[in-house]
Structure formats: C-alpha cells, structure tokens
Amino acid sequence: MKLEGEHVFKGPREAVWQMFRDPEVLGSALPGTQSLNKISDTEYEATMNVRIGPVSGSFSGKLFVSDENPPESCTLTVDGRGAPGFAKGVGKVKFTENGDGTTLMQYEGELQVGGTLASVGQRMLDSVSKSMIRQGFESLDKALEARLAAGEGKVVDYKPPTEAEFAKAVAKDMAGGLTQVAELRMLMYIVPVALVVLIVALIVRGCGG
Amino acid sequence: MTTEVKTKVIGKSVWRNEDPRLLTGMAQFVDDIELPGMLHAAFYRSDYAHARIKSIDVSAARARPGVVAVYTAEDFGDYWHVGPLQVPPPLAIKGAQFNARPLVPIAKDKVRYSGEPLAVVLAESRYIAEDALADIYADLEPLPAVTDMEKALEPGAPLVHDDLGTNLAADVYQQVGDYEAAKAKADVVIARRFFKDRCAGGAMENRGIVCAWDEKAQKMTVWCGTQAPIPMRNAIAKNLGLSEDQVRLVIPFIGGGFGPKVMTSMPDDVLLPWLSRKLNRPIKWIEDRRENFLATTSERDQIHYAEIALTKDGKILGVKDVFYHNTGAYDPYGMTVPLNTQTHTLGQYDVPNFYTQIKMVFTNKMVVTPVRGAGRNYGVFVMERLMDLAAKELKMDPVEIRMKNLIQPHQLPYKTGIIGQDFVENVLDSGDYPASLKKAVEMIGYEKFVKEEQPRLRAEGKWVGIGVVNFVEGTAVGPYEGARVTVGNNGKVVVLTGCSTQGQAHFTTFAQLVAEQLGVDVKDVHVTTGDTDQFHWGAGTFASRGITVAGSAVYAAATKVRAKALSLASKLLETPEEELELADGVVRVADLPSKFIPLGELAMKANPTRGTIEPGVEPGLEATAYYAPPHGATGYGTNAIILEVDKETFDVKIRRFVFVHDCGTVVNPMVAEAQIHGGVQMGIGTAFFEQLVYDDNGQLLNASFQDYLMPKATDMPMKMELGHLSVPSPLNPLGLKGLGEAGAIPPPAAYAQAIENAIHDVDFEILDMPLNPSRLYELVKAARKK
Numbered sequence: 005m006k007l008e009g010e011h012v013f014k015g016p017r018e019a020v021w022q023m024f025r026d027p028e029v030l031g032s033a034l035p036g037t038q039s040l041n042k043i044s045d046t047e048y049e050a051t052m053n054v055r056i057g058p059v060s061g062s063f064s065g066k067l068f069v070s071d072e073n074p075p076e077s078c079t080l081t082v083d084g085r086g087a088p089g090f091a092k093g094v095g096k097v098k099f100t101e102n103g104d105g106t107t108l109m110q111y112e113g114e115l116q117v118g119g120t121l122a123s124v125g126q127r128m129l130d131s132v133s134k135s136m137i138r139q140g141f142e143s144l145d146k147a148l149e150a151r152l153a154a155g156e157g158k159v160v161d162y163k164p165p166t167e168a169e170f171a172k173a174v175a176k177d178m179a180g181g182l183t184q185v186a187e188l189r190m191l192m193y194i195v196p197v198a199l200v201v202l203i204v205a206l207i208v209r210g211c212g213g
Numbered sequence: 214m215t216t217e218v219k220t221k222v223i224g225k226s227v228w229r230n231e232d233p234r235l236l237t238g239m240a241q242f243v244d245d246i247e248l249p250g251m252l253h254a255a256f257y258r259s260d261y262a263h264a265r266i267k268s269i270d271v272s273a274a275r276a277r278p279g280v281v282a283v284y285t286a287e288d289f290g291d292y293w294h295v296g297p298l299q300v301p302p303p304l305a306i307k308g309a310q311f312n313a314r315p316l317v318p319i320a321k322d323k324v325r326y327s328g329e330p331l332a333v334v335l336a337e338s339r340y341i342a343e344d345a346l347a348d349i350y351a352d353l354e355p356l357p358a359v360t361d362m363e364k365a366l367e368p369g370a371p372l373v374h375d376d377l378g379t380n381l382a383a384d385v386y387q388q389v390g391d392y393e394a395a396k397a398k399a400d401v402v403i404a405r406r407f408f409k410d411r412c413a414g415g416a417m418e419n420r421g422i423v424c425a426w427d428e429k430a431q432k433m434t435v436w437c438g439t440q441a442p443i444p445m446r447n448a449i450a451k452n453l454g455l456s457e458d459q460v461r462l463v464i465p466f467i468g469g470g471f472g473p474k475v476m477t478s479m480p481d482d483v484l485l486p487w488l489s490r491k492l493n494r495p496i497k498w499i500e501d502r503r504e505n506f507l508a509t510t511s512e513r514d515q516i517h518y519a520e521i522a523l524t525k526d527g528k529i530l531g532v533k534d535v536f537y538h539n540t541g542a543y544d545p546y547g548m549t550v551p552l553n554t555q556t557h558t559l560g561q562y563d564v565p566n567f568y569t570q571i572k573m574v575f576t577n578k579m580v581v582t583p584v585r586g587a588g589r590n591y592g593v594f595v596m597e598r599l600m601d602l603a604a605k606e607l608k609m610d611p612v613e614i615r616m617k618n619l620i621q622p623h624q625l626p627y628k629t630g631i632i633g634q635d636f637v638e639n640v641l642d643s644g645d646y647p648a649s650l651k652k653a654v655e656m657i658g659y660e661k662f663v664k665e666e667q668p669r670l671r672a673e674g675k676w677v678g679i680g681v682v683n684f685v686e687g688t689a690v691g692p693y694e695g696a697r698v699t700v701g702n703n704g705k706v707v708v709l710t711g712c713s714t715q716g717q718a719h720f721t722t723f724a725q726l727v728a729e730q731l732g733v734d735v736k737d738v739h740v741t742t743g744d745t746d747q748f749h750w751g752a753g754t755f756a757s758r759g760i761t762v763a764g765s766a767v768y769a770a771a772t773k774v775r776a777k778a779l780s781l782a783s784k785l786l787e788t789p790e791e792e793l794e795l796a797d798g799v800v801r802v803a804d805l806p807s808k809f810i811p812l813g814e815l816a817m818k819a820n821p822t823r824g825t826i827e828p829g830v831e832p833g834l835e836a837t838a839y840y841a842p843p844h845g846a847t848g849y850g851t852n853a854i855i856l857e858v859d860k861e862t863f864d865v866k867i868r869r870f871v872f873v874h875d876c877g878t879v880v881n882p883m884v885a886e887a888q889i890h891g892g893v894q895m896g897i898g899t900a901f902f903e904q905l906v907y908d909d910n911g912q913l914l915n916a917s918f919q920d921y922l923m924p925k926a927t928d929m930p931m932k933m934e935l936g937h938l939s940v941p942s943p944l945n946p947l948g949l950k951g952l953g954e955a956g957a958i959p960p961p962a963a964y965a966q967a968i969e970n971a972i973h974d975v976d977f978e979i980l981d982m983p984l985n986p987s988r989l990y991e992l993v994k995a996a997r998k999k
Contacts, residue, residue, distance in 0.1 A: 070569045089260050092355075118327065119260030123507060123916030192985055 011141045017107040089119020135177035140173035222725045226883035227735050231720040240838045243421035244499050254498035255342035257332040259324040262577040262911025263791045264353035279341035283331045286321035300327040300547035305636035308598035310384040315545045318483035325542035328507030330480045338782040358577040358911035362537040365574045374401045382544045383573035390566030394533030399522035401989035407517040411905040414584045418468025419505040424486045425495035433460045438467040440475040441753030442743040443711045448477045464743030470715035472584040473510045475755045506916035512584035515540045521599040527614045531566030538573045546582040549634040553588035556633040561646040561683045562618045577911035586957035599680040599963035600659040611880040635690035637844045643940045652936045653851035653873040672989030676858040678971025680963040686848040688951025689761035693841035695750040698770040700834035704798050704813030706738045711751025712763045713743030730771035757951025765840035765945040773836030846942040846950040850874035852959035858971045863986040870930035876952035877940035892956020898924045900961040904983050924926045
C-alpha cells in the first residue's frame with residue numbers, strides 16, 4: 005500500500021521541529037501509546053496498546069532513520085509487529101518553509117502489512133489511513149497552536165483526544181456504505197487505524213529527532 | 214451392455230430421511246460434542262508467508278491461568294514428522310517428474326505460507342486458549358516470498374523448499390498423436406494465455422475435531438468432519454503406533470465438505486490425537502473462518518498457454534496446452550487437480566492430436582487440494598474458450614463448430630489415451646454428446662434468440678448475450694467402496710458404509726437402493742456412514758463417487774441379502790423362490806399374499822439360538838459387498854445461458870439458465886437436481902464472484918466473507934431449467950454415474966462466451982477468470998482505447 009500526502013503546519017519550521025522533539029506531544033496524539041523511546045540518534049522504539057471492542061493486542065515497533073538531512077528530509081524504515089499482524093514500511097519525509105510562516109510537510113511511503121491486518125483489514129486500510137492521518141494532523145495542529153500561544157519552553161495546556169474520541173471520529177469518517185454489525189465494523193477500523201497512527205507518529209517523531 | 218432396471222423406488226423423488234433431524238436442530242455436528250474434562254485447542258499461526266523461525270517464546274502463554282500446555286514443533290520431539298502424501302505420486306505416467314513435499318503438521322525451522330501453525334495451545338476453554346495466543350512471541354526472520362507461478366521458476370527466485378533447489382513440484386506431459394505435425398497441416402492456429410485464479414471451498418461448517426483417548430480401554434475415539442474416515446483412521450493409528458481397531462472415527466453430520474475436508478495429515482488430526490493420549494484428556498478444536506481461509510486448503514490457480522489447430526471448415530486437428538499449476542507451499546494431494554485438468558481439457562470433442570503438459574509449482578501460498586470441480590472446470594474453460602476464439606476467427610457459429618467436433622455415440626466407449634487422477638487411462642464410457650448439445654440449444658431457444666430476440670434487444674441498446682458450452686465430468690473413480698446390509702429382528706434394515714456424508718442425501722439414496730431390493734419402506738432403512746467401528750473398508754466421499762461407487766456396493770450387498778431372504782423363506786413357506794416376492798416388509802407368495810413371513814422374523818430365524826445353520830450359509834440376514842470400478846464413469850452435459858450486462862455498472866444478470874446433464878440412472882431426481890443447483894452456485898461463484906486475492910508477499914487479502922464474495926440467492930438464476938439425459942453407464946449394474954461436481958464445471962466458460970456475445974460492439978477477449986464488474990469494465994475500457 006502506498007501512503008503519500010502533505011500537510012501544512014501553521015507555524016515556522018523551527019517551531020514544528022521543537023514540537024517534534026517532545027515525545028510527550030506525539031505520544032499523546034496517539035491513543036494507546038505506551039511509550040515512544042529514543043534508543044539512539046537513528047533508532048526509536050514504540051509500544052502501543054489497542055483494546056477497543058473485540059480487538060485487543062499490543063504493537064511494538066521500531067523505527068530507523070537514514071539519509072537524514074536536518075531539518076529538511078529523511079528516510080524512515082518502520083518495522084512493527086503485534087498480535088494483529090505486522091507492518092513494514094519505508095517512507096520519505098520532507099519539510100519545506102513556505103515563506104508565509106507556515107511549514108509544508110510532504111511524505112510518501114510504501115507499506116506492507118500482514119496477518120489479520122492484511123487478511124481482514126485490507127479493504128479498509130486505505131480509507132482508514134486517510135481518516136487517521138487527517139485526525140493525527142488535527143491533533144498536532146492543536147498542540148502546535150497551544151505551544152505557539154504559550155511560548156517556547158513553557159508548559160502548554162493541551163488536552164489530547166481520548167481513545168474513544170479518536171475511534172468515534174474514524175467511525176464517523178468511515179460511515180456510509182457499511183451495514184455490518186458494529187463489532188465487525190470496529191474490527192475493520194481499529195486495527196488498521198492503530199497501525200497507521202503508529203507509523204505516522206514514528207515518521208513524524210523520527211524526523212523531529 | 215446396459216442393463217434396463219425396472220424399479221419401484223429407484224428413480225423416485227423420495228423425501229430425505231435425514232431432513233427431520235436437520236430441520237429440527239436435532240442433528241449432531243462436531244462442535245455439539247462435549248466431553249467431561251475436555252480441553253480446547255487454538256493454533257498460533259504465522260503472519261508471514263515465508264520466514265525463518267529463529268525462536269518461539271511460549272513461556273508467558275504457559276504461565277497464563279487455565280492454560281494446560283503449549284507445544285511447538287520442538288516440543289513434539291520425535292513425533293514431529295513429515296506427511297505422508299495422501300495421494301501417491303503419478304508413477305503410472307511415463308516420464309513423470311514429481312517432487313514430494315507433503316505437509317508438515319507444525320512449522321519447524323521455516324514458515325512456508327501465511328497461516329502455517331507455529332504452536333498449539335491447550336486450555337480449559339477456547340477463550341483462554343485464544344487469549345494465550347497473544348502471549349506467544351515468535352521471532353521470525355522474514356524471507357522474500359514467491360507467489361507468482363512463472364516467477365517462481367525463474368533462476369534466483371526464493372525457494373519454498375531450500376533442499377529441493379527449485380520450485381518445480383512436478384513436470385508431467387502426456388500426448389496423443391502428434392500435435393506439431395497436425396499444426397503444420399492446419400489452416401488456422403490460435404494461441405492464447407489463460408489464467409484462472411483461486412477459490413475457497415467455503416463450506417458452511419469449518420474443519421473441526423474432537424479426540425478422546427481412553428486409557429483404560431486403550432482406545433482413541435475421534436469425531437470429525439472428514440470426507441475420508443477410513444484413511445484418516447489408518448493414518449492416526451499409524452501415527453500413534455496403534456492397531457487400526459484401537460482408533461475409532463465417528464463422523465457426525467457435516468456442514469458441507471466440497472473437497473478440503475478430504476485432507477488428512479493436517480495439523481489437527483496429526484497433533485491433537487497425540488496430545489490427547491499424552492495428556493489423557495479429550496481435546497476439541499473447531500477451526501474459525503479466518504483459519505479456514507488461510508490455512509486449510511483451497512483450489513488452484515493455473516496459467517495455461519494453449520493452442521488449437523483447425524482446418525478452415527472448423528474441424529479440430531489438434532490441441533496443445535502447457536500449463537502451470539500452483540500447488541502452494543506443499544503438495545500432499547499429489548497431482549489430482551492438474552491431472553483432472555488434463556483429462557477434462559478435450560471434453561466431448563474428438564481431437565486426434567493432443568499435447569498436454571503440467572508444470573506444478575511450489576509457492577508461498579496455501580496448499581491446493583481438490584475443491585468441487587477439482588481442476589475439471591479449468592480444462593473445460595480453456596477448451597471452450599479456444600472453441601469460441603476459433604469460431605470467431607472462422608466466422609462460424611459457436612454451436613456449429615462445437616457440433617462439428619463432438620465425439621459421436623458410436624465412438625463410445627472412447628479411450629482418450631490420457632491417464633487421469635486415478636492412474637488409469639481415462640475412458641469416456643457412455644453417453645450421447647450431440648443429443649446433449651441439441652437439447653440445450655432447443656431448451657434455450659438458440660435460433661429464435663439469435664435471429665429475433667437479440668437483434669431486437671440490441672436495437673433497444675441492451676447488452677444481452679448467449680453462451681453454449683459443453684463439459685464432461687469424470688466421476689466415480691476407484692479404488693473401491695464397500696457396504697454391509699443387515700435386516701434386524703424388528704424388520705428394519707441397517708446399512709453401513711465407510712464413506713462419509715456432507716449433505717449428499719446418502720441416508721436417503723442408499724436407503725432407496727436397499728428398499729428396492731428388500732421391499733421395505735425407505736424410512737425403515739437406517740444408513741450409517743463413516744463410523745469406522747461399524748464398517749472399516751473404503752476410501753471416502755470425493756470425486757463425485759458416493760452414489761456410484763458406495764451406492765453400487767450397497768446395492769450389491771442388498772442383492773445378496775435378498776437372495777438369502779428368498780432362500781430361507783422358500784424353505785419356511787415351502788414355496789419355490791421364483792414364486793416369492795419381497796414387498797411391504799415381508800417375503801410372501803406372490804399369488805397368495807396371505808402366505809408370508811415378515812423380514813424381522815426371517816432375520817431371527819436366520820440367526821437361531823439353538824440347533825444349527827446349514828454349512829456354507831452365513832448367519833443372519835446380512836451381507837457385505839464391495840464395488841471397484843475399472844475406471845471412472847464419465848458424466849457430461851451442456852450449459853446454455855442468456856445474460857444481460859448492465860451498461861452502467863457492468864453487473865451481470867442471468868436471464869436464462871439451461872443445464873443439460875447425464876448422470877446415467879437417477880436414484881432420486883429431487884436430490885440430483887439439488888446437487889446440480891449447488892454445483893451451479895459454486896460454478897457461478899468461480900465465474901463472477903469468488904477469488905482468493907493474494908498480494909506479492911503471500912498475504913491473503915480477503916480472508917472473511919466480508920471481502921470474499923459468494924453468490925447470493927439474488928445472484929442465482931430465477932429459474933434453473935434442467936434437462937435430463939439418461940444413458941446408463943456400463944460399468945455398474947445400475948448404470949450410475951456421478952453428478953456432484955457437474956454444476957460447478959461449465960459456468961465460467963458459459964459466462965465468458967455469453968458476456969463477449971453480449972458486449973457485441975466492443976472487440977475484446979475474456980481470457981482470465983474470475984470476472985467481476987470492475988474487471989469487466991477495465992477489459993472493455995482497454996479494448997475501447999485500442
């Protein structure tokens with residue numbers, strides 16, 4: 005599966021980078037994230053729990069950063085595994101100063117999935133990804149806004165969405181055309197959702213580091 | 214050659230003996246079996262299609278409360294073993310190359326397909342067992358996977374079996390005449406590449422097994438849904454080092470088999486009986502739907518490079534077909550499926566020169582074994598498509614070119630020169646092929662449709678098309694089946710046979726065969742199929758062989774019992790045998806019905822408690838008989854359809870569906886028609902709905918009924934118009950031929966022809982199956998661009 009797109013952050017590149025340096029912000033943008041740890045300058049580790057409806061399982065992922073050209077671009081390799089399956093992805097991320105005080109983030113990547121994710125979640129993966137990415141960026145936008153308002157270095161008052169709010173928003177995005185029982189629908193959404201969020205987070209986090 | 218049988222109950226649509234139990238929920242299935250102290254098994258399976266196993270950590274799973282044991286390949290120690298092959302290699306075919314790589318019960322060292330088991334958990338409940346799966350961590354090193362048959366044979370392709378040095382599982386060619394010489398003389402040669410993808414068996418009930426070791430009796434009892442109880446019993450006994458009589462297989466009602474349940478030496482039947490004995494606890498495992506999709510077995514994908522050589526007036530000189538057959542990660546079922554393709558390619562046509570070659574390939578996909586149709590439909594698809602392409606090239610009518618090349622009735626029995634799945638030469642034993650085609654053409658009103666209706670509908674802007682295709686169905690292969698028929702003291706009759714039943718109505722049709730001979734009510738005949746303690750000879754229910762092979766054995770045993778009853782009654786009634794008849798549950802003097810003896814009483818007298826029985830007479834009104842066909846009996850037929858393609862959505866609606874078939878003598882027309890209906894449903898599925906989609910990494914992308922489309926009731930024809938021919942087979946006393954797979958064979962070929970015919974204003978060819986609306990749209994779009 006191909007993942008590609010772009011997002012404009014309403015802030016200067018420097019501020020965006022500052023945000024990305026803070027694992028707390030990214031962790032809180034991801035429901036269920038238990039840890040997002042820097043192992044070395046080029047290696048990160050994340051674990052994440054998913055327990056919604058009938059699906060439960062923990063994912064652990066590793067991220068390797070290469071071809072780093074701070075603060076403009078880097079290549080990321082993601083390797084995540086867990087009860088719902090596995091994912092392996094390679095992606096390129098680029099940050100560009102727009103000149104009007106905003107920062108353009110562009111990303112493109114190739115994602116391989118396996119296990120339940122592939123065999124049951126495949127059909128929803130593409131559209132769920134889009135919903136998740138949209139929401140992930142919305143969270144980060146709010147976080148960035150709060151940080152800019154509060155000024156650098158200060159504790160910001162930012163409340164991340166709960167797991168339930170997150171899942172609800174995805175379900176809302178995905179509604180239409182689905183007539184399955186709620187539980188089955190949840191299974192279809194949540195697993196890929198969790199994965200995509202994890203990967204986006206890792207990508208963002210990786211470049212931030 | 215043929216025997217005319219005057220019948221009383223054979224040929225009648227008797228209502229099914231099994232239905233009251235099935236319809237009132239009183240039928241027992243595997244999952245209904247509950248035993249005290251029973252453990253529940255769950256398999257931990259690989260997410261990767263191809264990976265090296267570095268380590269598997271099951272310590273957390275073992276520590277979970279309620280978990281009794283967790284086993285990996287290592288934990289099975291010396292018990293871990295490969296195979297055996299369920300079907301022997303094709304040694305009967307000269308020059309055949311076959312690399313045997315039977316299933317392993319649980320992956321060791323390496324994973325070869327996504328879903329292959331890595332560990333088995335036994336717990337006090339299935340809930341706990343499933344939870345414990347999440348505690349297991351398998352450290353797997355992913356390897357590049359290979360899924361494409363042609364790429365798999367390229368140098369440098371990842372190897373599924375490293376020790377083999379190639380992914381070539383088999384290379385088998387057979388030929389009749391000299392195709393190349395025929396081609397040199399031909400006016401027209403047409404060559405194409407055809408592809409047909411995989412489909413699932415998709416039985417309503419998945420696999421399941423309950424096994425219970427009785428330490429005091431030193432006996433293993435296994436309940437499961439196998440199509441082949443006796444081979445499975447023998448395999449389990451061998452695995453456990455027991456005598457066959459120490460293992461009893463009981464087959465309860467089964468919610469559909471369709472092929473994959475013929476498999477033995479699968480993880481469940483190899484590992485769980487051993488564990489039950491070791492732990493001295495009963496164990497149950499019921500496969501879930503995702504496991505069934507990923508890791509039971511499915512039906513084949515094949516790529517054909519086929520050509521046909523003809524004269525300019527449409528006479529076929531020769532056919533050549535070199536095809537790749539994807540056997541998946543292992544080849545436990547030998548070459549049954551591709552050999553079926555070979556024997557069915559030429560179908561009803563008289564082709565003097567034929568070259569056919571199988572290249573069977575290992576890939577990182579699920580293992581392929583027969584599913585209803587079992588390769589026959591692939592041969593038929595390729596040949597019927599070649600006929601259509603030839604008709605188009607030669608500007609002939611598709612029916613005309615077919616009629617011109619049919620094998621004529623006087624040519625039967627027709628030796629094809631091709632060795633089939635049963636390792637004997639395929640012989641078309643009986644039939645009237647031109648009659649079948651004529652009947653179908655008449656029933657669908659071909660002439661009128663093509664000349665009047667179609668032009669009118671086309672003028673209205675509709676895409677409406679017709680397709681007429683022929684097929685044969687090799688059925689009723691050996692080796693043999695047997696049966697025992699016993700009249701009880703209550704006058705009721707018990708029939709035992711070794712094959713099992715997955716919904717084919719054996720409880721009724723076998724009872725009819727017995728009732729015919731013994732003059733009892735069909736309801737008074739109780740049939741037990743698949744209880745190895747009661748009858749332990751036979752091969753199983755597959756290849757459309759139940760009624761013909763097991764049924765012939767049942768009929769033969771009933772005939773023997775009849776002879777015994779007449780002989781004894783003759784003495785007791787002091788009347789010559791010729792003057793006696795069996796009817797209404799008694800043996801009576803035909804001209805003096807008041808002089809009779811009930812069958813139950815006769816049975817009692819045949820088994821005296823004192824005195825003696827005459828030398829050479831076996832006690833009881835009981836007999837056992839076997840039937841072994843010299844080769845399979847071949848059914849055949851013609852499928853004619855009219856369908857409409859929606860110009861906006863490219864969806865297909867069937868307007869008419871005609872199916873002409875010949876299964877020889879019909880035991881129960883209602884059951885026979887239902888068999889065709891079910892087969893057609895699968896045939897339509899493989900034409901337009903069902904497809905197992907794998908990605909390049911060997912991941913199955915649609916392992917649920919959410920994404921794997923089965924035809925719904927609304928996708929089926931409003932009316933199934935069946936035409937019956939009945940040319941009895943000379944191979945058995947009743948003239949029976951199988952029929953179970955017939956309906957599944959021709960629909961893809963019929964769809965292809967009818968859709969091309971419907972979309973008359975676009976020049977395109979359907980060479981791949983299955984289709985679906987979006988693929989059809991893409992095909993038409995691409996053709997329009999040209």
